[in-house]
């Protein structure tokens with residue numbers, strides 16, 4: 473287990489401290505060592521904070537570029553943009569999410585039908601497969617809520633290609649236990665391993681590669697020798713560039729803070745009239761219940777956001793509570809407003825909840841306004857095709873995000 477990533481504090485201050493500690497390593501050292509899944513941290517450990525925007529991509533990029541030149545930090549910058557690429561891909565092709573959820577249901581049905589498969593599944597999730605590396609990663613995931621990227625790739629490959637288990641059940645298992653569990657990054661990475669993301673191209677974990685990049689910690693035996701790709705029918709609709717509303721509400725509003733975006737201070741312009749703030753309780757995972765570790769992290773992250781909001785919006789009532797129409801209608805009425813504004817929630821359980829809520833609130837004469845962020849509006853349209861399309865545009869995106877000297881920021 474990577475001892476640096478065995479415990480996590482769910483505050484923005486802890487995320488910023490992690491960023492500070494990582495900064496010296498974000499240049500060439502990261503490029504050289506990032507694939508090594510070893511005890512010394514070779515990667516940032518920022519994902520649980522980035523996932524909830526406790527620390528934003530923009531500020532991570534800004535701090536890294538203040539410390540390293542663009543060439544030295546190229547690899548790290550690329551990885552931060554991989555997140556945006558996956559978010560944009562899923563946002564523009566929602567059927568990927570629908571299909572994933574169908575595949576989870578089909579996987580569960582297969583376990584009910586096939587006792588041998590059900591036994592293999594039970595052994596895998598208990599870390600009892602006899603494959604040393606895999607069993608250790610199950611324990612590490614359960615105990616820490618984190619796995620190194622390379623370990624996630626090997627894990628997904630062994631799950632799907634060696635153990636012959638339904639990929640979507642593995643994705644759901646991992647998602648429910650990762651502190652950074654993310655519908656886009658997780659689902660698309662698993663789809664890539666089984667050949668659905670880049671049709672025909674799979675990822676096969678090899679024992680020598682695992683031994684090399686764990687620096688001898690594991691030398692697994694009995695791994696699959698090949699990884700035939702899965703196939704699926706074409707999507708009903710083509711990928712469509714996501715359209716985000718970037719205009720803040722005109723009049724006073726109730727600000728709803730969800731786990732999807734815990735940086736409410738930078739969501740609205742400083743002169744926006746916020747009459748009250750409602751910080752939501754965590755939203756449960758919809759296919760699998762989230763692990764107690766993830767639930768605690770989410771709850772504490774929301775507590776931290778509520779404390780920060782109280783400082784950022786002095787003299788403004790801040791309440792905690794569930795996201796339901798009744799609670800929000802009461803909060804809006806107490807604040808004397810008809811508009812509830814919230815950060816745009818990308819595809820996933822919170823979005824499902826907000827979509828249902830929008831019509832329930834409309835029936836009460838209230839508007840739920842989802843406000844996008846310029847970073848997403850600039851990067852998500854690059855979610856079509858492969859990562860290379862986005863990579864080519866990174867210098868221009870850094871300009872548009874005003875992250876390069878003498879840059880011409882985008883007018884959005």
Ligand SMILES: Cc1cc2nc3c(=O)[nH]c(=O)nc-3n(C[C@H](O)[C@H](O)[C@H](O)COP(=O)(O)OP(=O)(O)OC[C@H]3O[C@@H](n4cnc5c(N)ncnc54)[C@H](O)[C@@H]3O)c2cc1C
Pocket residue numbers: 506515516517518519520522523551552553554555556558619620621622624625628646647650652653654655657658659661662
């Ligand atoms: C099977 C599988 C499942 C995954 N599930 C998730 C998930 O649920 N949530 C998640 O955030 N990432 C996921 N990833 C991507 C990646 O493994 C993690 O983002 C990364 O390991 C987080 O650790 P870090 O912050 O130390 O990364 P660093 O290497 O320090 O990277 C910095 C940041 O860049 C982003 N990033 C890095 N690599 C990737 C990547 N391959 N794809 C997308 N963004 C990336 C993350 O936001 C990360 O915090 C998955 C990868 C695989 C192979």
